[in-house]
Structures are given as structure tokens and as C-alpha cells.
Amino acid sequence: MREGILRIGSAAVPYRYGADCADALCESIEALRPASAIVALDEAVLAHAEPLLRRLERRMPVHPFVITPAEENKRLSLVESLLDHAVAHGADRTSVILAMGGGLVGNVAGLAASLLFRGVRLVHLPTTPVAAFDAVLSLKQGANLAAGKNLCGAYRAPSLICCDLSWLVTLSRPQLLTGITEMAKNVLAVVPSRENAFKEALTALPERPVEAFDALFELGLAAKAPLLATDPHERHEALVFEYGHTVGHALEVLSAGAMGHGEAVAWGMLAAAEVSAQLGLLDQADVAAHYSLLSALELPSPCTALGDVDLEALAARLATDNKRGHIPSSPGSVPMVLLRRLGEPVTDADGRPLAPVPLDIAVEAFEKVAATEVV
Ligand SMILES: NC(=O)c1ccc[n+]([C@@H]2O[C@H](COP(=O)([O-])OP(=O)(O)OC[C@H]3O[C@@H](n4cnc5c(N)ncnc54)[C@H](O)[C@@H]3O)[C@@H](O)[C@H]2O)c1
The missing domain is CATH 3.40.50.1970 (Rossmann fold)
Known part of the structure; x- marks a missing residue:
């Protein structure tokens, strides 16, 4: 116990x-x-x-x-x-x-x-x-x-x-996937040193699920406990747990239920990594680390759930994201969690891990992700 x-x-x-x-x-x-x-x-x-x-x-x-x-x-x-x-x-x-x-x-x-x-x-x-x-x-x-x-x-x-x-x-595999994707998020955005523990848990999951769950709990606790101790209302440094949730939430809503939350957040993290790279913040090795880690989840292409993604609808959805208001951002941009290195978010002057991203850059990043085979 x-x-x-x-x-x-x-x-x-x-x-x-x-x-x-x-x-x-x-x-x-x-x-x-x-x-x-x-x-x-x-x-x-x-x-x-x-x-x-x-x-x-x-x-x-x-x-x-x-x-x-x-x-x-x-x-x-x-x-x-x-x-x-x-x-x-x-x-x-x-x-x-x-x-x-x-x-x-x-x-x-x-x-x-x-x-x-x-x-x-x-x-x-x-x-x-x-x-x-x-x-x-x-x-x-x-x-x-x-x-x-x-x-x-x-x-x-x-x-x-x-x-x-x-x-x-x-639990069914899609239900498991949602929770596991949140743990992948913790690895990429908060505790990259736990990557091997995460991969070992994924390997154990089919045959030794309880052992895998125990390791995933340990990972969730390791990522969340230090940030929640100082930011219990998740309005400052703990906003990092929103990584991947900007494009992710928009895709989830656009799919009208066809794309699960976990799957959507996985695509959202890849889009966030591509945005970070496009803005010269994240190097290609760390972007590749995103694709490598998330390939283990064996996700279907986003087109399976969304068909041909309506990019205008995606931009419109991003423009209503619920992180607006945490930081100032103009109508043509959306606040996103971006990384400068794995486990190291870009922060504003108050230490909030959010940066305003022009909507067209966020949409282009998703286009790139959707066209890339995640293997
Ligand atoms: N900080 C927070 O408070 C926070 C964080 C993440 C998510 N959420 C909220 O949590 C909800 C999503 O949670 P979820 O992913 O657990 O989904 P859920 O609570 O909707 O449950 C998903 C499905 O799993 C079934 N289920 C539950 N336990 C099961 C079991 N042991 N075996 C088989 N089936 C089981 C449920 O009946 C349901 O059909 C959302 O409403 C989201 O907003 C809150």
C-alpha cells in the first residue's frame, strides 16, 4: 500500500x-x-x-x-x-x-x-x-x-x-488512454526524467496492469505535488498542466465526441511542440522526443475522428479558449503553454507558463502534426 x-x-x-x-x-x-x-x-x-x-x-x-x-x-x-x-x-x-x-x-x-x-x-x-x-x-x-x-x-x-x-x-482502452496521455504530458512538460518509468508502465499495462497503475500514480504524484503545494488554485505555475489542452480542447469540441480527451491532448501537445519550434524556442531533438513518446500510444490519425479538419473552425474554437484572461492576449492570439526545453515552460514576467500565440501559427502547427506520421 x-x-x-x-x-x-x-x-x-x-x-x-x-x-x-x-x-x-x-x-x-x-x-x-x-x-x-x-x-x-x-x-x-x-x-x-x-x-x-x-x-x-x-x-x-x-x-x-x-x-x-x-x-x-x-x-x-x-x-x-x-x-x-x-x-x-x-x-x-x-x-x-x-x-x-x-x-x-x-x-x-x-x-x-x-x-x-x-x-x-x-x-x-x-x-x-x-x-x-x-x-x-x-x-x-x-x-x-x-x-x-x-x-x-x-x-x-x-x-x-x-x-x-x-x-x-x-476500463476500456480509450478510457485508459485518456489518463495515460495526461501522464505523458507530465513527462514532457514537468518531469522528463521520468520518461523511462512512463515507458516501462506502458509495457507492463497489458500483462501487469496494477503494477503499471502504481507506477503511473507515482508519476502523477511526482509531477503534481511540488506545484500544487505552492499553487493550490492552479492559477500560476500549475497552469503548466494545461500543456496540450489548447489545441486539444478545440479538437475535442470540433470532433463532437468522436475524438477522446486523451487523444485530443496528445495532438495538442504535438501542436504545442511545433509552435514552440516555429517560434525558435524548442529544438528539433525535443520536438522529436514528443513524437517518439506519443507514438507509444498508437493513436489513429486525427482525420479518423475529424475527417478533413476545418481549419477556420479550429481557429474560431481556439479564439474562445478558457485560458484567456490568465495573461493579456489580443483577439488574434490564444494563450498556450509552450516549452523551451522538455520540462521547462516559457513563462511570463509573473511566472505564469503561458505565452500568447497568433492563431494562424497554432493552426499551421496542427496542420503539420496532422500531416506527420506518428511512429
Ligand atoms: N482537476 C480536475 O478536477 C479534473 C482533472 C481532469 C479531469 N477532470 C474532469 O474529469 C472528467 C473526466 O474524467 P474521466 O476521464 O475519469 O471520465 P468519466 O468520469 O466521464 O468516466 C469515463 C467512463 O469510465 C467509466 N468508468 C469509471 N470507472 C470505471 C471502471 N473502473 N471500469 C469501467 N468503467 C469505468 C464511467 O462510467 C464513464 O463511462 C471530466 O468531466 C473532466 O472535466 C477534472
Whole structure:
């Protein structure tokens, strides 16, 4: 069992990650001595949850609330339903909200925990790589508005993060790919010294998935912990975790669901590397390192999901990117995370790892990436 305390600003968050360790995890939840547990539960993990909830029920009232985790459901109305469920089942200020599922369930439950009685304790039980190695190692909780993803939310520190890595073995390859791409991002933009650990985890994944997940968790923690300690709200140096997400988000939206988040971020990182090279910031060896690392993910060409990419639509989408406002940028440009070397972002005078990029340069970079075979 891997356990420790993650410091996110002033919050000290205990975590426990292991294999086939549901009983040990229950003990940690029981030690919080809650009046009851309200369980936001991803519908895909009922079988994983059943033994855990049965054991918890011997110690406290347990009230599951099953969620279908689709982005169109990640709305304030869902948060309100969860809050109503909690109150209808007698939750009080000492109750805990448990979030068992992927990043979506974690975000919705996290927002509910920050609102219920103006704040109750939150326990994350992540069941996807995105949640386990990335989303729960953050204070950000949120929901979507009609205009876009995660446009409202709150910061809430979990009181505990518990993960049985064997829960993750039931995920499909596209779902795994999203979390793994975020770890590739960590290697390229934050901890390039971990490249071999990342590659070894990928090799282990088919035969020894739990071992691979453990290594990927270690990688996520190594990348995130130092930056979250000093930038808990992810508004300064931790913006580096947005690497690849500018072009990536635009492609994801343009594909209308055909391109997964991980795949989109992978293309977004390659585009960011090409932009950095075009601006004379990143040398060709580091650009080649991007292609080499991401080739291990065996991505299909972006044209598989997007057909012939509409470059004007891409520019229009980039112009509405949600990083606008972090730094000044003119209407014809978009703030992007760029690298001058692997693990070394270009920063502005305030230390923010963002630079304004003319839209035509960002679009040209994507064109180049789409025309290059990633092998
Ligand atoms: N800092 C943050 O808060 C942060 C960071 C990254 C992502 N997010 C958010 O997280 C969400 C994406 O998270 P995600 O990638 O985990 O997706 P998700 O939560 O939408 O889950 C993806 C799919 O996996 C299924 N699933 C979950 N666990 C499973 C398991 N063990 N076995 C089989 N299927 C399982 C779910 O039912 C769902 O169909 C987005 O809403 C995103 O905005 C938040």
C-alpha cells in the first residue's frame, strides 16, 4: 500500500493507494467517524463498490446515489439532486460525501461537498486513471454550463483519497488512454526524467496492469505535488498542466465526441511542440522526443475522428479558449503553454507558463502534426 500526505496549499490530504485493499480503505473511511455516508457512485463501478459499501453499512448509514457519467449530465441540476438526496436521507454536518467513479463523479460530488451545509467532508474513491492520477490530486471541483465545460465550480480539499488500483482493470482502452496521455504530458512538460518509468508502465499495462497503475500514480504524484503545494488554485505555475489542452480542447469540441480527451491532448501537445519550434524556442531533438513518446500510444490519425479538419473552425474554437484572461492576449492570439526545453515552460514576467500565440501559427502547427506520421 502506498500512503502519504499530499500538501495542496494549506490543505494536508491523506492518500492510500494499493491493490485488493478495499478492507484497509474502509478502515480509513470509518476512522473519520461520519454520521452517515452519501455515496456518489458511477454506474459503471457498482460491482467494485458492492463489497466496500456492504462493509461500511455495518458501521454507518450508507446512501448511494448512482450517476450516469456523461458530460451533458455534469450540470448544477445533478449537483442539486445529489444535495437533495443527502438531505432527504438525514445527512448532517458530520456526514461525508464519498465520490466513487471517474473524474466526472469526483467533480460533481466535490462541488456538492463544498455546498452542503456550506461544506462537509469529501472522500475520493477514484476508479479511472484520469481521476486516480490527476483529477483527485487537485482542489478543483466543477460542473458544466450550457456555454462550456467546467465553467462553474469551487475549490474543495478532500479529507481522504483512497484507491484500490484493481478497480481500474475493468476500463476500456480509450478510457485508459485518456489518463495515460495526461501522464505523458507530465513527462514532457514537468518531469522528463521520468520518461523511462512512463515507458516501462506502458509495457507492463497489458500483462501487469496494477503494477503499471502504481507506477503511473507515482508519476502523477511526482509531477503534481511540488506545484500544487505552492499553487493550490492552479492559477500560476500549475497552469503548466494545461500543456496540450489548447489545441486539444478545440479538437475535442470540433470532433463532437468522436475524438477522446486523451487523444485530443496528445495532438495538442504535438501542436504545442511545433509552435514552440516555429517560434525558435524548442529544438528539433525535443520536438522529436514528443513524437517518439506519443507514438507509444498508437493513436489513429486525427482525420479518423475529424475527417478533413476545418481549419477556420479550429481557429474560431481556439479564439474562445478558457485560458484567456490568465495573461493579456489580443483577439488574434490564444494563450498556450509552450516549452523551451522538455520540462521547462516559457513563462511570463509573473511566472505564469503561458505565452500568447497568433492563431494562424497554432493552426499551421496542427496542420503539420496532422500531416506527420506518428511512429
Ligand atoms: N482537476 C480536475 O478536477 C479534473 C482533472 C481532469 C479531469 N477532470 C474532469 O474529469 C472528467 C473526466 O474524467 P474521466 O476521464 O475519469 O471520465 P468519466 O468520469 O466521464 O468516466 C469515463 C467512463 O469510465 C467509466 N468508468 C469509471 N470507472 C470505471 C471502471 N473502473 N471500469 C469501467 N468503467 C469505468 C464511467 O462510467 C464513464 O463511462 C471530466 O468531466 C473532466 O472535466 C477534472
